Amino acid sequence: MASQPQPYDPAHGPPASGAPPAEPRGCPAAAGARTAPGAVPLMGPRFHTDLEAVYRDMRRDHGPVVPVTLPGDVPAWLVIGYRELHQVTRDPVLFPRDQGLWNQWENLxxxxxxxxxxxxxxxxxxxTVGEEHRRHLAMIQHALEGVNHVELRRTTEEIADRLIDSFCGAGESEIVSAYAKPLPLLTLARVLGFPDSDGPELIRSLTDMADGGPDALAGFEHALSLMRRLVARRHAAPGADVLSAMLAHPEEFTDEAYVLDLMALTSAGFLPTADWIGNSVRLMLTDDRFAASLSGGRHTVPEAMNEVLWEDTPTQILAGRWAARDTRLAGRTIARGDLLLLGLAGANRDPAAHAPHGADRPRDSNFAHFAFSHGEYQCPFPAQEIAEIVARTGIEVLLDRLPDLDLAVAPRTLARRPSPFLRGMTVLPVRFAPTPPYGGR
Known part of the structure; x- marks a missing residue:
């Protein structure tokens, strides 16, 4: 019997023989079937130490549609081709976000x-899919469109100043935990209707949930309990906030639907925006194109933010789409019920889509990235606007308050959060000249 090819391990590179893994065809594993030979485990240190090489190796060995395994050897397809991802996200009939189709539920x-x-x-x-999805989306978009952008900037500045006041006199800080994570969550919580006192619990539970580790389920349940409590409060006493606008929308939903939509807004708006801030500040502190002008004004902030959305996008992989019927994609046979993971970062890095880092490409005007996904299920535009306002305001206030901000460690020592799904800094230690707090602002 011929020997089977060794599975490709992203932590250790290709098989010892030097030969690429066999190209698996067909469904990676229908319910009860074995994982495809050569499938790439979506875990391992290279996802946060050498991501560029991970996607390069995936593309070399498997092409634009990669057989992968999730924890527990759960099979899926990861779409990293720009054209292929566009095809999947623009066809909600063939590739709906309907997890009820999944052919792996009985194995989990x-x-x-x-x-x-x-x-x-x-x-x-x-x-939800079809008309029911559009009902939810219309309710959420209507509520988000009611957010006053001037007031949002004012709220973001107020919270940013309060956070900076807590460390500006020390001359050093770790700004992921002290600033980049709490700022968007505290701002978003206030916009949605949460009391400020819920902020620390939301940060902890949503971080646990997003990291996908042993505390993920407990974090999810705790966050849901906070949201159920808020829905009950706003039923009794509506306010000038997004949740109250959702409850007042003429389309009626169950309380559980309001809770789950609130969870979607909060979780989607928290860590991706926090990582957008952290990754942009890291870029500006480590790349000479930005670092040289940190104290020269704000003109580099939007350029850095957009480059991050292309090269270092906070949401790396998004789950997911499920095939509504047997089909073909980039030469692969995708079976009905197969899970397709949206490789947003992989598609952004597709050499067929755009010039790589350092090439002559007007990044401040090219917004054709997949950072907010694409198609019917993409991040609603009002939510994108809110995230951009919070992130840009947060970065600008930080640089205004601490104009000599500098990295306190060697760039090579910086570590990423160990998740293939969300890409952000674990820590970002900085130093600066101590300054007095603003006080009662």
């Missing part, structure tokens, strides 16, 4: 850590 343990991320059949904007 109840404590599978990615359940909160993949979802179970539920009445939320994330996991």
């Amino acid at each position: 343990p109840e404590d599978w850590p990615l359940r909160p991320m993949i979802g179970t059949p539920q009445p939320s904007v994330y996991f």
